[in-house]
Amino acid sequence: MIELKIDNKMVAANEGETVLQAALRHGIEIPHFCYHPCLSIAGNCRICLVKVGGRPKLMPSCNLAVAPNMEIETDTEEVAEARRAVMRFITLNHPGECGICDKAGECRLQDYHVRYGEPEPISIEPKSRKPKFYDLSPRILLDNERCILCGCCVRFTQEVSGSHQLGIVERGSHARVERLETGAFDDPYSDNVIGLCPVGALLSRDFLYRSRVWYLEPVRSVCTGCSRCCSVNVWRRNRHWHLRALGEELNRTAYRVTPFENPEINGPWICNKGYDLHRFMARQRVLQPMIAGRGASVEEALAEARRLLSESINPAALVSAHASNEELAAFQAALGPRLAVYSREDYRPAPGEAVEDGLLIRGVKNPNSYGVQALFGHRPYGVINGHDLLLVWGDNAEDTSFDGARVIRLASFGTQQEFTADVLIPVSTTFERSGSFSNFEGKVNRFDKVFDKPELVQHAGELFGRLA
Amino acid sequence: MTEPRVFFNFEVTADSHTLAACRERSGYRALEKALLSMAPADVEKEVTASGLRGRGGAGFPTGAKWFFVDKKSRVVYLCCNADEGEPGTFKDRWIFENSSHQLIEGVLLAAYALNVRHAFIYIRGEFDLPYRRLREALTEAYAAGLAGERILGTEFCCDIIVHRGGGAYVCGEESSLLTSLEGFKGYPRNKPPFPAVKGLYQAPTVINNVETLATIPWIISHGGGAYAGIGNQNNCGTRLFGISGHVNRPGLYERPTGYPLKRIIFEDAGGIRGGKALKAVIPGGSSTPVLKGFEIEQVSLDAESVIQAGSMLGSGGIIVIAEGTCMVRLLQVLTRFYAHESCGQCTPCREGSAWMDRVLGRIVAGQGVKGDLESLESVTRGIMGNTVCALGDAASMPVASFLDKFRDEFAYYIEHGRSMNDGRLEV
Amino acid sequence: MRKDYWNKPEMGLWERLYIFEVIRGLCITGSVFLGNMWKWLTFRKGALTAYYPEELRSDYSPNNRGRHVLTQRDNGQVQCVSCNMCATVCPAYAIEILSTANFADPCHPKAPERFEIDYSRCIFCGFCVEACPEDAIRMVKEVPDFPGFDRDRMWAGMDLLMNWRPMRDPAKHYPTPQAPLREVPE
Amino acid sequence: MSCLADKFDRLSATYPAQMRSSLVLPLLHLMQEEKGHLTESDAVFIADYLGVPAMQVKEALSWYTMLQRAPVGRHVIKVCRNISCSLMGAERLIDYLKQKLGIGEGETTPDGRFTLLLVECLASCGTAPAMQVNDSYHEELSEARIDAILEELS
């Protein structure tokens, strides 16, 4: 523990910390663009300059290790002047197009400009032109005019994802971020640079111009892409800004997915598959309960399922690895003793998908395989056949044959025609319920409800009690 | 010539740069003396005793710099900073062309003192003849057993690697030189950590200027005390001063520190061209503040005196400007240079140098407006001291001083759209 | 010293007796009432207000701001860049904009695909006009002719807003887009 | 490319083995000597040879001014335009050269012989004005000297 004084306030800092980290931890705001806790220190934006007692020059606080009895001042006129100067330089060639910039509203440059900048530019030079909407990859656009060359994205590819696919080329005021001409920026973690960018230089094509960010609000959820179970924020439309003329369905749409910083599981990053989670969830849904291929009410379907269950001699259940721990517990309590239980892999790696790497991506492409196996053991269906009734719980039309057994299906995605079940009951997706998953290390990660479920769709956890 | 000469102690002829010629004038004696009779610590002690200061511009005492290096470290690197890019400075080039062996000897001595296995000479990419001379000299030295394995039969081994730069002024900054040497674009590094702690490939590294290293053989053979006796007390020794600009005999002069500036301009360099009056002097390379003609009366060529006058001695490149030169256009030449050479890493320098260049370009094109000078000044204030390396300061200091000292000329140019003088740089 | 911050009425005895002033006031309102009543009874209209929508006024103030116009660029495209400032500032949440990306026009990559104003909610405050950074939305002297029995019918879309009274923007001329947006060397 | 690889090997032998990354700049110089100018594929080639990220080489290639990224003429004339040379008349000489060669800054004559580049300080301030043709310096220039130099080259 090192005690130092920031703005006449005694602050306790850890050994090896920088002044910026210590200040931020204690709620003292020092502006910063190029600093990111998970990346190396670049020290090139120069907005975090602070006054250190006994030193003539201002020091960048991001590169200033704490020392005992250090006296730091962040609100002197000298520091404010330096910040104003740096804001002047940064905004010198930054186009004033917040109106059409997707970052506006969560842009640090915007915030700092309001707080530390000057209302009117003193420069009368025309802004310099650089390539706009430079294609980094089919997922990401780069607007070099907006770029402030903090280098966060470059450092991300060098230090976190290790793909080294981005770099700052040219020198001086011509410097700009580029990829190799020959290769797209196809890093499996590439979308992280969008959130990393303190300004709106890196744009997600998927989210491009879909909504202003202040119309949205994040809800904590969990990525179901693999057994890492990264925490994510799902951005839905804020209740106050619900749309009417443009379509009610937009109010029930997840606009984008961003990482939710969870140091235990994923840190501040998620992979591109996680960024695509909302598209995964926007697939065709099963919305209508069916009995032998024709629509029925929920009650009828349940009654039929109960009848099948009571009539069967040797029933079995295939349990979804997308089920939350709570649903598994409900299943275990209601039906567990009566059925032979098999664990089910809802999704397997798609062809061409990154299978496993050292950073986040895991080979098992289901979120709660660990939870299922902890409760029921690792028992894939197919070892023993000869059941006369199968309760198949989970998405993805199964390629396993059911051997003439009668089938009760609980599914979320797909078309009605896809399922040849005796009873089909639609169940809610991860976005429509709250609960928790246990990831491959057994860490429990909870998720909240993002949207209300459609009317005829049931929560699986509530179904089992009514089935028993 | 009564004063001792470290460099200009021989006559330059067609083959004066060869090993044989060098040996004739007692080259490599100091190396022999050091390797055979002195411990590495003794060499360092001599250098410390000599009071030698770095000749690259900052003037940091060489002995102190060596002292900070952890010599017990597994690897210590030595880099010779030969990326001479400061406009107005051309001393290292002379050393390479005429006295490479002196530098090699100096490098080996420093390597011996610092326990260095690999020494690098980072030479400017544009230097073609100097590079070839240095390679020749190195080949000769390797052939004569003066470099490489088991030098002079002792246990001391040192390889000297010559690394050509790619054309970047900022690589003369020590940390950016290291980055460049590691094969990256030459971005300066944040300090701390200093190169003496974490330098080339994260190992402790000493970076010395060519002139500094080339002085060391003289110090070893004559003793540190002898060197300390030359020139001023605080800032001793001789220095190479390059005089350029509007003088009759521009060129390189070796003078002890404390030599009057006026004398070197008006006597040694033969006075101003065409008999014109002296308008201004930039005393230490283009990045130092300008001095007006009348300000140099009492100035002598040592760091303190020049600082007292309001400028810096820097790398010793004296640029003389005669009456009738357009200072606005001259400053634009400088800002263009710094805008071109800004590496693009940190914001104030990247944007500020280009901004100053654009404003001055506009003024020179006759489209200056009223607030331009004030905004230029605020830009220099914004850059000064806020950048990663010293290039930002270097870019803003001339602007600030030009504006300070020749404001009327700038105001006239903005008001009338043309120069107060005839607008030429040449006289 | 205590300072009086309000305008203390200086009332004479007559005013302070109150009753007479009350009677005077009643006489004033009563005379207006009787006058107007007489007009009603003699089938002349005794009111300044109109039966909307059967009657429409013709003498609107030039400052009246009744309907919105989306201005157009010289090439007839909508000037709006879909920045949503108007929608954000709108106190009645009456504006909804759907944006689209249009890289064919590099100077205006963002454009509205749909632009809807809900006249059942609009309070005609004019904030949208003030918030617009592009002078793309204006309010002009007109009455919103949207009386109806169905709230959903009171939306004005982009076609209507642009075309019911097409307006070019005389104040702001955009440069023709510089075709290649590669770096321009100085 | 095999002969190039030989040269690469020879050059890399002069550096300590653990300093592969340092070879980026020397190899770029070498490649430029061979090919006249460098493209991104050359950078990728060097990166593959050294085992460093291609982006690092690309950054270096774009950053160092001596590395040509566009085709140049047989003789590259680099004229210093910095302070000392300007004081000694570099601007006049640049105009003269432009007019004589009929090209502007950064351009190549139609016959592909000369490329005119304006560079910052060549460290010839004492012997200003100066220019560098290919690699060799020409100092204390005047119109007559330039004529003579160009004469000699052609």
Add this chain to the structure above:
Amino acid sequence: MIQDLVVYLLFIGYAIGFMLGLATLFTWVERKQSAVMADRIGANRCYIRIPFTNVRLVAWGLFHGIADGAKMLLKENFTPHTYDRFCYNLAPWLAAAPVLLVFSVVPFGGTVTPGRLLPQLHAFFGERSYLMQVASLDAGILVVLSLSGIGILGTMLAGWSSNNKFSLLGAARAASQMISYEVAMGLALISLVVTYGTLDLNGMVTRQSGLLLGFLPAWGIFMQPLAFLLFLTAAIAENKRVPFDLPECESELVAGYFTEYTAMKMGLFMLSEFIEIVVVSALLVTMFLGGYNLPYLSAGGFVLPGGASWALPHLAVVLLQVGTFAAKVILAGCFQIQVRWSLPRFRYDQLMGFGWKFLLPLAALNLVVTACVRWWTL
């Protein structure tokens, strides 16, 4: 007596119909009158379409009252989170019921002898005659005072049980205001009682049936002009109408003590206000404006000052008296509305000062003078 029962049931029905009908009418009158005063049109959007045609019966917006009533009955009944449901639900009734009851002692006509109205009725009624009044009480005026005292309770309960700061403030204001003005009103009425020497309202009306100085109707307004003014002021204040609407002033307290009420509960408050207009007008008419007395009209017909007379049948006299009373009430109500749209609201301190420092002394003075005069003339 079955005949009595029939007659009094008819009277009660008439009284309730009279009050509710006029109250509904006054809601329309208030809108329309204020519109005409302010150069506007006023309520005009409600209509009844005649079935199977496209003819729309607008009738100057008269159906607005009906629409209002329907709306209030059909609206969702919000209740606040209060811990006293009982008081909250009781309050509207406490506010409305006393107002309705006040009318029971007000005579809305002279003496009627049903048997003489129509020959057919004679067999049934015989020669019985009735005062046209629901309850002919000796203590009539005291009933009025006591019932209007109960009205305060409803207001207080509503404001307190709503669990809302605006309501509570409104209720507090209402209580202090009503109690304050009750005093002045009471004193004004006492001087009236001293003048007429009776507490019975019918007796008062009868006392006003004569002529003063041979030509002037012997109405209370001419006997007690100051008491008339005092009573009018205090009655408007009791009714919490402009300029005494502090308990429910929209600009400060949303809606005052009934902020938290919706639907028909709120409707009861509104209705009681308009009924109170009717009641106040009726009292005013009864006590000061000669009640059902038409000048020069006696039980047998018109008797003009010059000695000329015009005999009328009993039915015509009764109808004239009832009609006179109704017309006077309507006019007095219109006058109250006129006041409401003419005067600005008092500040609270002004209100209190006016009540205690102006009205009360004046009423006391009036009483003293009246007593002296009465003693002198007796």
